[in-house]
Amino acid sequence: MQIDLDPAAELLGMVPPRFWLAAGVFLLSLVAGWLVGIVNRGILRRAGVPQAIEGTAIERTFQDLGSSTVVVLAKLSTYFVWGLGVIVALSVARVQVTAVFWTQAVGFLPQLFIATLILIVGVVVGDKVDLFVGERLRGLKVPQVSLFASLAKYTVFFVAALVALGQLGIAIEALLVLLFVYFFGLVFVGGVAFKDLLTSGAAGLYLLLNEPYGIGDRIRIGDRRGIVQEMDLFVTTVESQEGTEYIIPNRTVFRRGVVRVRE
Amino acid sequence: MTTLPGILADLVDGVDAVFLFSPSGSYYERATEIEAETEVVVVAPENAVDADVFVELPLEFENVRNRITYGIEGAIERNLVDDGDEVACLTAVFGSDIDTVTRVRADADSHSGVYDLFVNSRAEAGVIRDVLEVAIELGKKGQKGKPVGALFVVGDAGKVMNKSRPLSYNPFEKSHVHVGDPIVNVMLKEFSRLDGAFIISDSGKIVSAYRYLEPSAEGVDIPKGLGARHMAAGAITRDTNATAIVLSESDGLVRAFKGGELVLEIDPEDY
Numbered sequence: 413m414q415i416d417l418d419p420a421a422e423l424l425g426m427v428p429p430r431f432w433l434a435a436g437v438f439l440l441s442l443v444a445g446w447l448v449g450i451v452n453r454g455i456l457r458r459a460g461v462p463q464a465i466e467g468t469a470i471e472r473t474f475q476d477l478g479s480s481t482v483v484v485l486a487k488l489s490t491y492f493v494w495g496l497g498v499i500v501a502l503s504v505a506r507v508q509v510t511a512v513f514w515t516q517a518v519g520f521l522p523q524l525f526i527a528t529l530i531l532i533v534g535v536v537v538g539d540k541v542d543l544f545v546g547e548r549l550r551g552l553k554v555p556q557v558s559l560f561a562s563l564a565k566y567t568v569f570f571v572a573a574l575v576a577l578g579q580l581g582i583a584i585e586a587l588l589v590l591l592f593v594y595f596f597g598l599v600f601v602g603g604v605a606f607k608d609l610l611t612s613g614a615a616g617l618y619l620l621l622n623e624p625y626g627i628g629d630r631i632r633i634g635d636r637r638g639i640v641q642e643m644d645l646f647v648t649t650v651e652s653q654e655g656t657e658y659i660i661p662n663r664t665v666f667r668r669g670v671v672r673v674r675e
Numbered sequence: 676m677t678t679l680p681g682i683l684a685d686l687v688d689g690v691d692a693v694f695l696f697s698p699s700g701s702y703y704e705r706a707t708e709i710e711a712e713t714e715v716v717v718v719a720p721e722n723a724v725d726a727d728v729f730v731e732l733p734l735e736f737e738n739v740r741n742r743i744t745y746g747i748e749g750a751i752e753r754n755l756v757d758d759g760d761e762v763a764c765l766t767a768v769f770g771s772d773i774d775t776v777t778r779v780r781a782d783a784d785s786h787s788g789v790y791d792l793f794v795n796s797r798a799e800a801g802v803i804r805d806v807l808e809v810a811i812e813l814g815k816k817g818q819k820g821k822p823v824g825a826l827f828v829v830g831d832a833g834k835v836m837n838k839s840r841p842l843s844y845n846p847f848e849k850s851h852v853h854v855g856d857p858i859v860n861v862m863l864k865e866f867s868r869l870d871g872a873f874i875i876s877d878s879g880k881i882v883s884a885y886r887y888l889e890p891s892a893e894g895v896d897i898p899k900g901l902g903a904r905h906m907a908a909g910a911i912t913r914d915t916n917a918t919a920i921v922l923s924e925s926d927g928l929v930r931a932f933k934g935g936e937l938v939l940e941i942d943p944e945d946y
Contacts, residue, residue: 620851621849623849627880628833628834628835628836628837628882629833630837638833639833639836640833641831641832641876641877642832642876642878642880651834
């Protein structure tokens with residue numbers, strides 16, 4: 413009867429053990445999240461992500477904010493683990509009031525995480541595509557070609573946004589229709605515009621691989637005859653005796669056939 | 676009383692144009708403030724100062740004479756200066772900053788062809804530059820430390836192929852590689868131990884190695900004392916529209932031939 417417990421200890425004793433467990437789970441998740449963040453950062457760095465995304469708009473934005481894409485991605489994974497920890501802790505503690513809300517939240521959290529990840533990756537890839545296409549077309553020295561680079565960039569952005577929204581379970585049918593119309597237009601217009609180039613390229617592939625004739629051979633294609641000076645994927649250059657240079661699309665070479673002239 | 680600036684002023688007095696060879700941005704800014712009658716022409720590997728009048732140098736000619744000749748011939752060709760114009764050339768000889776002034780009279784008749792070699796050759800200018808660079812590199816290091824000779828025939832490959840015969844199997848048969856690619860340059864150096872010529876097309880594709888050239892050597896005028904390789908190079912460029920670039924095994928110089936004539940002579944050690 414005379415057990416005189418310390419008031420503090422008494423207070424502690426009143427706390428049900430599941431609350432202790434919950435607190436432990438929460439602490440554990442804090443540590444785990446922190447570790448996951450560090451490991452992730454290390455992995456991303458090791459994988460050469462900072463070099464790969466150097467110079468893209470998103471990296472510059474993050475850098476202006478005093479951070480970097482790698483740090484943000486690592487933080488994201490940390491927050492994910494922490495959020496998970498909170499939910500598990502709450503469910504261990506059996507906090508009834510919020511049960512319904514949290515079950516839904518638990519189902520939603522990973523999707524939100526993945527959607528964010530897809531968005532970031534999409535933006536980075538889009539920027540990279542923009543840089544790459546721009547770099548490739550720079551040699552053309554036509555100012556309008558930057559349009560193609562932006563087009564490629566926004567296509568990637570759009571697809572990434574679609575996938576992310578789909579991940580969140582938002583109705584994207586209308587956007588999908590838009591995407592299909594866009595791609596159909598691209599393929600259709602591209603097919604019509606590049607028809608000749610594509611057929612020439614296909615023929616050129618065979619010509620380059622098998623070399624039925626080579627540089628220096630005397631050939632006749634249709635009524636044009638001369639020495640082969642140059643051959644690439646799309647055209648064959650034939651120079652006649654009089655010094656006229658014919659640039660013949662490989663499509664024509666295939667359609668008309670080649671005559672090799674041997675003395 | 677004569678002063679040093681006074682003597683120098685005589686040197687640049689009344690020139691029609693000023694040629695700046697690879698100037699820095701601020702130097703060019705200062706030069707553009709000269710009164711309007713003197714034209715300012717920038718000659719450099721690339722237009723780093725955004726000059727209005729610009730002649731591109733394909734190589735950083737270490738030889739100042741070649742550098743200036745190239746700049747002036749390029750300017751005459753593009754009507755930037757006229758025949759007989761007096762030109763002051765400001766260039767760097769010892770350091771990387773401009774430290775030298777020379778006064779030259781632009782003469783359309785004394786045609787060395789250095790500019791022609793790059794710009795008006797059948798092959799693309801970039802291809803000729805790439806081949807020259809391979810030859811220079813090969814001349815500098817040799818093949819495994821031993822001096823080697825090499826002969827590259829660039830451009831008009833179809834005709835050159837018809838005026839030559841294979842010495843052995845062509846290692847570049849059915850391969851579609853181009854000069855300028857670092858790996859291909861290594862291949863070229865490896866194959867330089869083979870005898871015979873390399874044949875390279877207008878667009879830089881390596882058509883063949885191991886070719887024995889059989890042009891008619893009639894009327895080819897090359898300096899006496901050069902060997903069979905140079906003779907073959909001179910002759911093939913007379914017979915076809917090709918350009919030949921030769922690395923000499925004996926004296927280690929790189930020479931370029933066009934139209935049967937020696938156009939350019941450079942020492943690989945200078946680069």
